[in-house]
Amino acid sequence: MWTLHTYYRSQASFRVRIALNYKGIARNDVFLHLEKGDQYAPAYKALNPQMVVPTLEDGPIRLTQSLAILEYLEETHPDPPLLPKDPLARAWTRAFALINVADSHPLNVPRIRHYMTDRLKLDAAQMNGWIHHWLGLGLEAMEALLAGHKESGKFCHGDAPSFADIGLVTQVTPSRTFKLALGPYPRVTRIYDACMTLPAFADAQPARQPDAE
Amino acid sequence: MWTLHTYYRSQASFRVRIALNYKGIARNDVFLHLEKGDQYAPAYKALNPQMVVPTLEDGPIRLTQSLAILEYLEETHPDPPLLPKDPLARAWTRAFALINVADSHPLNVPRIRHYMTDRLKLDAAQMNGWIHHWLGLGLEAMEALLAGHKESGKFCHGDAPSFADIGLVTQVTPSRTFKLALGPYPRVTRIYDACMTLPAFADAQPARQPDAE
Numbered sequence: 001m002w003t004l005h006t007y008y009r010s011q012a013s014f015r016v017r018i019a020l021n022y023k024g025i026a027r028n029d030v031f032l033h034l035e036k037g038d039q040y041a042p043a044y045k046a047l048n049p050q051m052v053v054p055t056l057e058d059g060p061i062r063l064t065q066s067l068a069i070l071e072y073l074e075e076t077h078p079d080p081p082l083l084p085k086d087p088l089a090r091a092w093t094r095a096f097a098l099i100n101v102a103d104s105h106p107l108n109v110p111r112i113r114h115y116m117t118d119r120l121k122l123d124a125a126q127m128n129g130w131i132h133h134w135l136g137l138g139l140e141a142m143e144a145l146l147a148g149h150k151e152s153g154k155f156c157h158g159d160a161p162s163f164a165d166i167g168l169v170t171q172v173t174p175s176r177t178f179k180l181a182l183g184p185y186p187r188v189t190r191i192y193d194a195c196m197t198l199p200a201f202a203d204a205q206p207a208r209q210p211d212a213e
Numbered sequence: 214m215w216t217l218h219t220y221y222r223s224q225a226s227f228r229v230r231i232a233l234n235y236k237g238i239a240r241n242d243v244f245l246h247l248e249k250g251d252q253y254a255p256a257y258k259a260l261n262p263q264m265v266v267p268t269l270e271d272g273p274i275r276l277t278q279s280l281a282i283l284e285y286l287e288e289t290h291p292d293p294p295l296l297p298k299d300p301l302a303r304a305w306t307r308a309f310a311l312i313n314v315a316d317s318h319p320l321n322v323p324r325i326r327h328y329m330t331d332r333l334k335l336d337a338a339q340m341n342g343w344i345h346h347w348l349g350l351g352l353e354a355m356e357a358l359l360a361g362h363k364e365s366g367k368f369c370h371g372d373a374p375s376f377a378d379i380g381l382v383t384q385v386t387p388s389r390t391f392k393l394a395l396g397p398y399p400r401v402t403r404i405y406d407a408c409m410t411l412p413a414f415a416d417a418q419p420a421r422q423p424d425a426e
Binding site for chain 2: 049050051052061063064065067068069071072075076087088090091092094095098099101102103105106107112115119120122126129130133137140141144145148
């Protein structure tokens, strides 16, 4: 049985929860509180030298980095798929997800916010401006990509969810938390709503986790 | 024939140049100067709505996001491979690369540095401190992962290069540019040197590109 080291608000943990749910893979959760610094405990650092969540563990197996975990689950549990079959479609789907995974989310995680407030002494307005700026740029790119993607359907690519939809959901969720107006992104918000009709996505939401505050 | 929209200093472009070289895939280069804002031209935005490099183009095909491009090249040109065969080894390799691709590199790109100097009015010491902090954390995690990985050999995983080595190289190269001391990371620097004995890696270096300044 897998153990997921997770934090309810972590968007990276959220991605992995969605994929595990969607593929029907059982797990136990171990909760870390990132704002209290649980990730810096020596025992966790031994498990994940980067001291970030999630870590997916089973005996000696330790998987880290949400996108690498998604690829692993796709390779070992291909049904139901979270990637299309065609290589070009797979590339589009992965690139869409990476707008969130690489270029938006890492700019807004707790360790960044702490550095900015504690070391750079930014005030709340500067911090909020930073978060809105980078989340907004990612949403703009996602909206434009969806507008130009003929194969976009109920979900980002076609009528089944993929890595792209997981990245879309973990872009929209913090945007709502930080009160970024989503009006300019109608395609993004329509697909977010479609995702949330699926129990795999809805049950993985931060607010529904046992460690939610 | 592929066209690569690239900038010599872009670490994301560097990753794709390595993979194209390693797999023997020919390309033409189109050079954008990110510091002069070429990426914001409407014609380029139409090609890449995120306005970042690289974009790999062939007729109607547009591939973006370096890691998605690497996966596409691996699927369509599997020989020589840049991923091991075993799913757990593939996951380790991808997770290692993502320390650079997701959690270090996006914090130090030109658009971030411009935001920090132009909008947050950070001075040179603050900017340098920020860059060193995040590059250093990534290098620490890489060094610890290599120390704990029994299958590490001449390269990060075994004796052939993989996505992990590409991520290692694009972590070390900006660290050198920004004069971060690499003494604490002997495994990382040994593998960097091994990579640079390979023409595919060495020829892809920023300093060897036609647009290098």
